[in-house]
Amino acid sequence: MSFQLDRLVRENIRRLRPYSSARSEFAGDAEVFLDANENAFGSPVGNGLNRYPDPLQMALKARIAELRRVGTDQVFIGNGSDEAVDLLFRIFCRPGVDNVITCPPTYGMYEVSAGINDIAVNHAPLNADFGLNAESMLAAVGENTKLVFVCSPNNPTGNLMDTSSVTDILQHFPAIVVIDEAYIDFAATPSWADRICDFPNLIVLQTLSKAWGLAGLRVGTAFADANIIALMNKVKPPYNVSRVSQELALTALENTDWLTQTVTETVSERKKLEQQLNALSFVQTVYPSDANFLLVRVSDAAATYRRLIAERIVVRDRSKVELCEGCLRITIGTAAENQLLMEALRNYETSIIY
Numbered sequence: 001m002s003f004q005l006d007r008l009v010r011e012n013i014r015r016l017r018p019y020s021s022a023r024s025e026f027a028g029d030a031e032v033f034l035d036a037n038e039n040a041f042g043s044p045v046g047n048g049l050n051r052y053p054d055p056l057q058m059a060l061k062a063r064i065a066e067l068r069r070v071g072t073d074q075v076f077i078g079n080g081s082d083e084a085v086d087l088l089f090r091i092f093c094r095p096g097v098d099n100v101i102t103c104p105p106t107y108g109m110y111e112v113s114a115g116i117n118d119i120a121v122n123h124a125p126l127n128a129d130f131g132l133n134a135e136s137m138l139a140a141v142g143e144n145t146k147l148v149f150v151c152s153p154n155n156p157t158g159n160l161m162d163t164s165s166v167t168d169i170l171q172h173f174p175a176i177v178v179i180d181e182a183y184i185d186f187a188a189t190p191s192w193a194d195r196i197c198d199f200p201n202l203i204v205l206q207t208l209s210k211a212w213g214l215a216g217l218r219v220g221t222a223f224a225d226a227n228i229i230a231l232m233n234k235v236k237p238p239y240n241v242s243r244v245s246q247e248l249a250l251t252a253l254e255n256t257d258w259l260t261q262t263v264t265e266t267v268s269e270r271k272k273l274e275q276q277l278n279a280l281s282f283v284q285t286v287y288p289s290d291a292n293f294l295l296v297r298v299s300d301a302a303a304t305y306r307r308l309i310a311e312r313i314v315v316r317d318r319s320k321v322e323l324c325e326g327c328l329r330i331t332i333g334t335a336a337e338n339q340l341l342m343e344a345l346r347n348y349e350t351s352i353i354y
């Protein structure tokens with residue numbers, strides 16, 4: 001397969017002259033900054049917040065590049081990885097003309113972002129074991145297919161997609177392959193970000209929202225060939241990641257021990273919860289998980305969900321989702337939270353009349 005990035009990019013994006021912000025026109029050191037119409041007197045909360053943030057987040061990017069062992073020009077940082085998804089639609093997909101492929105059951109934002117951008121979605125459903133169906137994926141490819149979304153570990157099923165089918169798709173898919181690795185830190189496997197130099201059509205999405213515990217900060221990343229990253233930088237809003245987010249993310253990323261510890265704890269709680277759930281009579285299947293949640297098939301999902309709500313415990317009802325009939329998705333909580341969950345479920349079990 002010969003991959004030509006230029007042929008996939010929308011004509012208007014190729015021609016676009018990006019906004020040139022004050023901070024990108026002069027990024028050097030000076031004494032007096034009177035170029036950006038900022039408030040020179042400060043801000044009510046101090047912290048240098050009267051100044052615009054670095055549009056290209058170079059300090060944070062350097063740290064992320066170091067952690068993932070890639071170049072800074074192979075890293076994009078967005079306001080959550082949802083921003084990256086939306087940018088990819090706007091860079092590659094012509095509204096009303098192009099289409100993308102998703103592999104349901106999977107993360108709902110791909111479809112929503114497609115809808116917002118007026119892009120058709122072709123479905124290539126996962127197999128019964130939630131693995132990729134390479135044949136149906138290739139069958140879903142149309143003339144104007146621009147992106148395929150692969151989520152690994154997948155939300156809501158929790159499993160990793162196997163390396164050989166992903167490799168197969170990367171080699172044979174004629175457009176961009178987006179691998180969403182929001183949960184990769186919980187999985188004992190290398191990131192596809194290690195392979196961006198091998199596949200010019202690969203984009204890997206990650207986020208600080210899950211294992212790094214920073215969902216409230218809104219920082220997501222994309223790793224790809226420098227040419228793709230340059231397009232994302234061209235289209236993004238100039239100051240898409242706030243100064244607060246950049247600084248706090250940088251501080252957080254110094255603490256890799258924290259990540260290791262929280263992942264270890266989550267995985268150990270996940271194993272415990274998996275065993276305990278399996279002992280309940282109304283639980284039919286606890287699917288294997290490489291993430292921080294479990295997909296659980298129960299005999300009556302709606303009733304189980306309602307019962308938990310009555311006990312002030314919220315899980316995600318996925319029972320209306322294709323291939324997830326009867327399933328709840330349960331995030332791994334702290335040991336104390338999981339214990340409350342199990343108590344509620346055991347009480348429910350004894351109340352069921354067979």
Ligand SMILES: *Cc1c(COP(=O)(O)O)cnc(C)c1O
Pocket residue numbers: 079080081082083107151155180182206207208209210215218219220
């Ligand atoms: C949670 C999640 C994300 C995270 O999105 P952010 O915008 O970075 O918070 C991305 N992809 C999947 C599959 C998720 O489950």
